[in-house]
Amino acid sequence: MNKSNTKKYILNHFKKLNLRKNDNLIIHSDITSFGVYNSNLPKYILDLLIKIVGPHGTIALPLYNTELDKSKVFNPLKDYGKKENSILSKFFFKNYKPYRTHSILHSHLVKGSLVKKFREKNNYHSFGKNSDFEIFHNNNFKLLLLGCDAKQGCTYLHHIEDEFNVNYRYEKILDIKIIENKKKKLRKLKYNVRKKNVLLNFNKIFFLKKVKKITINANLKFGKSYLVNLKEFDKVCRKIINKRPNILLK
DSSP states (O other), X not given: OOHHHHHHHHHHHHHHTTOOTTOEEEEEEOGGGGOOOOTTHHHHHHHHHHHHHOXXXXXXXXXXXXXXXXXXXXXXXXXXXXXXXXXXXXXXXXHSOOEEOSOSSEEEEEEETTHHHHHHOOOOSSSSTTSHHHHHHHTTOEEEEESOOHHHHOTHHHHHHHHHTOTTEEEEEEEEEEEETTEEEEEEEEEEEEOTTOOBOTHHHHTSHHHHTTEEEEEETTEEEEEEEHHHHXXXXXXXXXXXXXXXXX
């Protein structure tokens, strides 16, 4: 597929998902689902997303570090979890100069009109009050699962888990060495760790009728993409989890 046809394919996919000007998007991805073997595919996707949302919209992509080596000093300007992050996230980090949020284990790369809101929240924790996920919720972000499903990319459900204080997690304090303003500092990080032998399957809740009702989906060559407003998603999921506390378990 040549450059022109590839861009048309991507743009048509975004149109089917009803992506709009001024949208705020948190994007998890598996771009192999496009079935396009082109080294420029990440650039085409990101350029089109930035163009669609425009100067008053915002895009955010995860750059997580849950497998961070606690014995080493973490440098947020350079380090990232190479194995756990998507091709699109890594390409965005290396080529677009996005703002990286403060969260150590669950940071996000942000570009657009709402960067200032993330800069103002000097929060190193992953979830809960003043976290990236609270900002996503309060600023009308939409969750775009681009070529992946909830099991692969719906980290927002961990934020809901955290606020529900689910009984299959326990609090752990992590000591993490980090470089800030060119100086080494020690940060104590509170994190709710999953108990041993507990497995999760976020597709169980994501594909319930109540969630499907508020979700747009579009086919790709090797999968699907999904778009849902986070406030609506949050409201529906909280009601479900309140009645079925173990719905997220495999």
